Amino acid sequence: MTIRYPRPLSPGDAIGVTAPSSGVAAPLHARLHHAVDVVRAKGYDVRLGETPTGRGIVSAPADVRAAELTAMLTDPAVRAVVPPWGGELATDLLGRLDWDALGADPTWLVGYSDVSTVQLPLTLRTGVATLHGQNLMDTPYDVPDGLLGWWEVAAAAQQGEALVQRSPRRFRASGWDDWEQHPDASTWTLDTAGAWRRLDGGDPAAPVDVSGRLIGGCLETVSLLAGTPYGDVARFAAEHAPEGLVVYLDVLEWGAFEVARALWAMRHAGWFDAANAVLVSRTHAPDADGLTQDDAVRDALGDLGIPLLADVECGHVPPYLALVNGALARVQHGREESVITQRLVP
Incomplete structure (x- = not known):
């Protein structure tokens, strides 16, 4: 298919x-x-x-x-x-x-x-x-x-056609606009510097260059589909992604313990068996006593031997990448820039 x-x-x-x-x-x-x-x-x-x-x-x-x-x-x-x-x-x-x-x-x-x-x-x-x-x-x-x-x-x-997006390496930390008072708000004020980060233990300065079919969504909701007929990522990879997957996850509000448990559940259900990389969003979600959000990702996925990138613009913190589930994507990350190139090919 x-x-x-x-x-x-x-x-x-x-x-x-x-x-x-x-x-x-x-x-x-x-x-x-x-x-x-x-x-x-x-x-x-x-x-x-x-x-x-x-x-x-x-x-x-x-x-x-x-x-x-x-x-x-x-x-x-x-x-x-x-x-x-x-x-x-x-x-x-x-x-x-x-x-x-x-x-x-x-x-x-x-x-x-x-x-x-x-x-x-x-x-x-x-x-x-x-x-x-x-x-x-x-x-x-x-x-x-x-x-x-x-x-x-x-x-x-x-x-x-190559759809190229580059991280602005800035984000909005100051909260949401008041749409009730300003319904025509149209400018994101990206008030804080922030680049993607490696969580996989590799040299932070070493470049990442991987490809695969994009698949993902909001962790708090899609993780609950793992192991059900609506969240069979392993089957999708076998049928549609001989190139492997690039899994992206948006962490909205769960604490670090909840994130770790969710990632383990997804791993048990085969979500990362064909993953060539995992991208995790920038988040304002809380750390736990003794376990940070970064630690949660490392605990569940750190031994997979693939790039784990954090602070990617695929979550609830503006700005937002436009990512196509199913597209063939190349992910490049280095000291100077972070790039996702998508191609809408069968």
Whole structure:
């Protein structure tokens, strides 16, 4: 089997907005509609579903969310689905989705956080690429030099075009903008220096240069899929990735002990058997007494003999790389720069 990619976005295509996890509360509706306007200004027809303005822990009952997501992903006119953001309980959709139907005519599913709870199984079960990148509410922000917006990646050609992204080696440590007071906020202030770091015990100055198929998501959600029909990374590697994998993980809020246990569970389920490298996000998650976040990664993965890179822009700390699950990626890291090059090849 090979990876299948949605066709590239073109001006006039429809973009669906649905909330498979949490909706947007009324005080932030102005931000939601501003983000929709930004996407329209890029030349796309935006179709806003009923769920994005739903209230509560989830935007609507699971059957309603599953139906709206399915309708958008299977509508031939909708070429990308971009939820407003993540949430907590998208996992309740997994048994309600017809995966064969979702994979029949590939459509871009874009986002991160709890959206990866659906993205990962879609790629693993169907071989359809999904796009871990800025969610809708982040779309109005200017993309820092060296990175790509989700709309740029989704519009790329599929026959080997190199999608190159370079770490800005700066990040935002000052928290989130107040979207209620400033719904049109559009500039990330990258106020702190920070480069990728090696955790694997290799010479910190020695260059890393590895390749493989990208696969990953938010650790707090996708780790709970390990060992289930929705998180069979070992099978995906055997069927789709003879080149091996580059596994990326977004650590949001779990403490170091929880991270270590999750990584061990994933390792027991074969997640890293075919890994050529593991990328771990920059995080504000807490250390534990006697175990740091770095220690947690080393404890579970340190003896794999592969590069382990930390502080990668694949998490909840801005800015964000746009990473395609299933894409063939080359990861290069050295003293002067850190680069990911993706090719959307079968």
